[in-house]
Amino acid sequence: MGSPGSTRFIFLARLLVFFLIFYFAWHMLTPLYNRALAPAALLLVKASEIGGLHLTRSLQPEGEYIFVQHLASVENPESAVRIKTRVIHFDLVLLSALIWTVPKVSRKKRVKILLAGLAILFPLHLVKILLFVKHEYSLHIQIDGVQYWSPFLRSTYKYLADFIVLIANQVVPVVIWSLLYVNLWWRKSRIAYVKS
Amino acid sequence: MRQTMPKKRFQRSKPPKPEVGRVGLFKSKKMPWALLKIYAFFACSLAVLFVVLTNGFVATKVMQPFTAFVALFSSLLLNLFGSETWTSGTRLLSSDYGIDVVYGCNGAFATAILLSGIIAYPAGAKAKLLGFAMGIPAVFLLNQLRVTSLFLLGRSHPGIFDEVHVYVWQPIIIIFAIFVWDFWARHFVGKPRVNEVHLSG
Numbered sequence: 581m582g583s584p585g586s587t588r589f590i591f592l593a594r595l596l597v598f599f600l601i602f603y604f605a606w607h608m609l610t611p612l613y614n615r616a617l618a619p620a621a622l623l624l625v626k627a628s629e630i631g632g633l634h635l636t637r638s639l640q641p642e643g644e645y646i647f648v649q650h651l652a653s654v655e656n657p658e659s660a661v662r663i664k665t666r667v668i669h670f671d672l673v674l675l676s677a678l679i680w681t682v683p684k685v686s687r688k689k690r691v692k693i694l695l696a697g698l699a700i701l702f703p704l705h706l707v708k709i710l711l712f713v714k715h716e717y718s719l720h721i722q723i724d725g726v727q728y729w730s731p732f733l734r735s736t737y738k739y740l741a742d743f744i745v746l747i748a749n750q751v752v753p754v755v756i757w758s759l760l761y762v763n764l765w766w767r768k769s770r771i772a773y774v775k776s
Numbered sequence: 777m778r779q780t781m782p783k784k785r786f787q788r789s790k791p792p793k794p795e796v797g798r799v800g801l802f803k804s805k806k807m808p809w810a811l812l813k814i815y816a817f818f819a820c821s822l823a824v825l826f827v828v829l830t831n832g833f834v835a836t837k838v839m840q841p842f843t844a845f846v847a848l849f850s851s852l853l854l855n856l857f858g859s860e861t862w863t864s865g866t867r868l869l870s871s872d873y874g875i876d877v878v879y880g881c882n883g884a885f886a887t888a889i890l891l892s893g894i895i896a897y898p899a900g901a902k903a904k905l906l907g908f909a910m911g912i913p914a915v916f917l918l919n920q921l922r923v924t925s926l927f928l929l930g931r932s933h934p935g936i937f938d939e940v941h942v943y944v945w946q947p948i949i950i951i952f953a954i955f956v957w958d959f960w961a962r963h964f965v966g967k968p969r970v971n972e973v974h975l976s977g
Contacts, residue, residue, distance in 0.1 A: 670943055743826060747888070
């Protein structure tokens, strides 16, 4: 076993390698992931409009974007909301790289942890899309020249969108990673404790 | 004739379970609240710091001048290495290129993440203050490196500026914050005192 300094250096080096691998893999898989994300996000966005204004028509994945067609964009296609999804699911790269970097974990366990991480991130990505759509609607869509959303709702959507971009995108993968590994460490230690 | 002694019933001697200690954590079948409490505390601290940093008064009276200072410091660094740059508010300019150091790029939010980690970790007040004193300048300096390198990169390769800005530097900052936090926890706090939290919680 090396000194803590060298262990951390090795960890960093491994993290860099896995980060690059997953970064390029993510570049290639983004359109595929968007195809899975768009229909599920459409259900969520439409569900959020029950009892309110039914604006959303469709969510179409195109490369690294998801185009949100709404009531106004039927006549004016250029007004469709364009969501750059890489900002939404970039956390996949960091999470996957972190999971793969931790040493002394069997491949099977690692895959399980990765799947658990993805299972947590996927619904979070849907929520992010929902928030971005609401934020865009609240900024740009007017009905007969009048803003549909109250100033409070508009500022709330902006606030949440800022929180996602500035904080959540970086922190969430790290928190999920540490929680999954703390859970693994705790279960292992408990088994050892019970056996002893 | 053999004399038989009455057999002594073998008694398993159980080691006394320590009341205070790491093993105390493993009594429960579920992951202890003490560990989850640290995460909850971290999330709350982060939310509070985010609210403070995005508050209108703080944003205009503190963060705006601070962002201008970040741009100025970057300009000084660049000039030190032979570039001819100047600033105008939060904008960092040269004769052929310019960037605007926006609110999210001044390192304040990365610092908030680190500070939340320090606040949430079970340690004494003195150790936490030491963590603040060490963490804030560390993140500030790395952010200066980020702004300076992005300016140079944007001037020479504008096509990859956004890619590096969003997808390379952001993970670097968060990983750096984790390492600073880890360094602080190992050198200034010592062994984790989760057990004490468990008992008190």
